[in-house]
Amino acid sequence: MKARVFVTLKNGVLDPQGKAIGHALNGLGFASVGDVRQGKVIDLELSETDAAKAKETVKAMCEKLLANTVIEKYEIELK
Amino acid sequence: MKARVFVTLKNGVLDPQGKAIGHALNGLGFASVGDVRQGKVIDLELSETDAAKAKETVKAMCEKLLANTVIEKYEIELK
Amino acid sequence: MTKITPEMVREHGISDSEYAIVLKLLGREPSFVELGIFSVMWSEHCSYKSTRVHLKKLPTKAPWVIQGPGENAGVIDIGDGDACIFKMESHNHPSFIEPYQGAATGVGGIMRDVFTMGARPIAMMNALRFGEPSHPKTRHLVSGVVSGIGGYGNCMGVPTVGGEINFHKSYNGNILVNAMCVGLARQDKIFLSAAKGAGNPVVYVGSKTGRDGIHGATMASAEFDDASEEKRPTVQVGDPFTEKLLLEACLELMATDAIIAIQDMGAAGLTSSSAEMGDKGGSGIELDLDKVPQREANMTAYEMMLSESQERMLAVLKPGREEQARKIFEKWELDFAVIGVTTDTNRLVIKHKGKVEADMPITALSDAAPIYERPFTKRAPVTGVPAFDTKKPVLASLEKIIAAPDMASRRWVWEQYDNSVMNDTTQHPGGDAAVVRVHGTKKALAITTDVTPRYCRPDPFEGGKQAVAEAWRNLTAVGATPLAVTDNLNYGNPQKPEIMWEIVAGIDGIGAACRALDFPVIGGNCSLYNETNGEGILPTPAIGGVGLLKDVTKMATVAFKRQNDVVILIGETKGHLGQSIYLREIEGKEEGASPPVDLAMEKKNGDFVRGLIEAGRVDTVHDLSDGGLLVAIAEMAMASGIGASVGQAEIAGAVPFWFGEDQARYLITAPFAEAEKIVAEARAAAIIVAELGKTGGETLMIDDKASIKIAKLRSLHEAWFPRFMAGEEIPVTN
């Protein structure tokens, strides 16, 4: 089973990287670009086969390690 | 219109960060974790309303700036 | 208008008696925005209400002091029209909540304090205290803080050249992150924060304002309608890229004569910067918040005034210079906006969306702010000589001590900091003081941070003295003339009389030492309420010291330079073991009296050693501190790979001789003939001096009996930190 975790900054938290990317894209002539936010995507291979259990385990991983929940939020996708 | 871009390392390119995350997860007792890869997710707000055009523009952004196609691949999701 | 309720007042940390003053000063109830402004300006952090009466007692003047406490940073004269500007500041609480960002924004904040005065930052230091290594949070906090300091400082291109780290259980719930920035400017290009004159434009530059770091307690109040939104973190995220642009843009603007006053937006952002500039200039300030560059939609006046968004500055320009300034900030791709004007009303007036949200006398925020003479309970210093096992083999103890958490090499830390960028670092981390050359000259600045918290709980007064004396000694040991200090007073809750005593005695001790050593205090910072569950931290008055070397080529270092040099000990060894590292690490005790500091002897011994360095007669010096004599010899050997054979002198017991922490001592080495002369001169000057032996070989040998290989000492000394951190989590990056 595979899991994909998105770790992104909470709303309202400054995203210096996103800001700089947006600025650079505008500078390159991509005028249609507004707000840009950058996050992480983490792809995990799991030996677990039960989806519910897998989700729970990945959630625990996020809380413990993958996300810094003081400033970041996460979403989990199983496939 | 919003676009989400995934930038991940091509297969075969070593991912030290993913490896370290996998290692740390194993160390925390998450034994079911196998391979781990880390990438970036970039969320863009676009003033463009036509999906096909938006996709094309975002593709150009990826080629030009967002991904280094020597080692990275990208996927685009519109929403 | 929002009706102010007693709950709101309390949530803003304003006491009933303070609120009564607010009502009197305004002659009416405050608006919600005004209440927020009072709460931050009257906070301990901004007003120094508990410490102000005591800080006044510190010596702040000397012929070379250009600017003492009161501005964003202190300024000293280092000759040739050059000025050195420096300051230290804490970011303790944010770093405990989010170590990477907390430490990073701490670094960013102190850099702004220095460059807002016109200086280019040239060196960074950091003084860190963590809980016990065995505490479950410690590793995570060390990892995050160190990478945060590196992440910000490295990107800024300012070398991080030194610091100190202690581990102690009193910091388990309350780490200390104190960062110091040292900058250089020309004396005729120093910028102050006094917004003199009426009708001058007030400009905002840097990053946009978001809802960063607005005080948590007020989040739930009626002004916040976004109830659905996730609870906003009060942690700010640092953006070193923007800060680097801000630095360059500010220095470019400062090269013109467009600026009347400038001030960074630190804690309490727009509020404190505008109030302080108005206060110092004796003017009023009127701001139109609609003009403030905003990162988020629908920000209220309250949020904008209290936001602690980073990488922002407020300046008052000469009228008509707006366009010249705008061009510079646009070149650096930074926001620039004229957001207000100075007035002659002495009032702070805040307008937003056509409404006056605040209109208050500026003096209400400064002179009229409460000041407390908090009661304190004197406590007699701990006295006595603790018992210890006199038979323990000395070298086995040395092996343990140099590998102890407080004593092991900090290489793991400093290798994550760019310590050589700017090409002027002449003494890298690892020595007594960092040395950074004044670019393009042969002058150099020596920089150190010091305090020994374990001395400060048993005897806050001697502990305060010792911190200053050790800083002075570290600067002396590289050959610098110590010039001035910035302090960072980290203590527990001042409303507890026993803690207030620690503060008062600590400040008195610092004052006494600074006076005796001609080492004025030109700036500082207080961090109080460092407590968790009623447990206060060890009193930790960190001292950042700066000194000047006139000729950097004469600089001394700790490494042995030659074989067969005579090893000379300067200063008196009584064998003071109270509160020593030896006692803690070998006997498992934190007991006895802290070592007393004889300031006259400090001065005499230090001046003698410095004289030898300045005359080019001695190039190898190490001051004695944590761990005592044998540890210092081991450090000199490890730094060079050259061993030594040394023997005991003077006092009887081996343990107190080798490990006692008597103050005012230095080790120096010199070739035989020179050594004879030095010893004779010292004796003639009534300085206590002893020849301990010779350098040479690959081992450290004591009393011709026991020896240990330098290589072994090195591997023990280097092993602890990386081994401890090996279990760390994934390091963070920007």
Added chain:
Amino acid sequence: MKSAVIVFPASNCDRDAATALEQMTGQKTHMVWHQDSELPDVDLVVLPGGFSYGDYLRCGAMANQSKIMGAIKKHADKGGAVLGICNGFQVLAEAGLVPGVLMRNAGLKFVCKPVALTVEETQSTFTRKYSAGQTVTFPVAHGEGNYYADKDTLDRLEGEGRVMFRYQNNPNGSARNIAGILNEKRNVLGLMPHPERVVDPLNGGTDGRALFQSLIETLS
């Protein structure tokens, strides 16, 4: 030898590069702003170290989009010498002026320390004053110096004598211990360690001097 140092937003070794160049050549160096579209008439262009654009997104990526890069490519095409140090190397790699990419250090930490390097090749504008196989010590100071290229590229670099400096103790996981490489035409050098920080004995050595002397001898 006439030289120019490019200044990108948040370049931070630009002054260091200029100081070293001026000290070695006795001539003023041109500081060139990234928004300029023309280079002054120079023999050598240096892309300095630092954190252009904060190293956000990918180190070197945004700097590669700067206006001045067009002129630098032209200069290189005409055979002009280009030296990219640290962040400058990352920009050169992003621009395709040298092959490969610089990834995050294998240890995942920023690393600043003096490292011993072997000078692999002396047949170049940049290294002729060194002797082949010589050990030199330059400081490194980077978080992303882990050189990566596919096997064919690496083989080619080795086969054509384009690996100029190699780490003796690899600090970052770099493929085949590579610290510095040349482009095909041998006029563009990218390297992670900082030769400009070792031209003055007071800062930790003089091993970097020969690199500048090589350039001066060839280009003056």
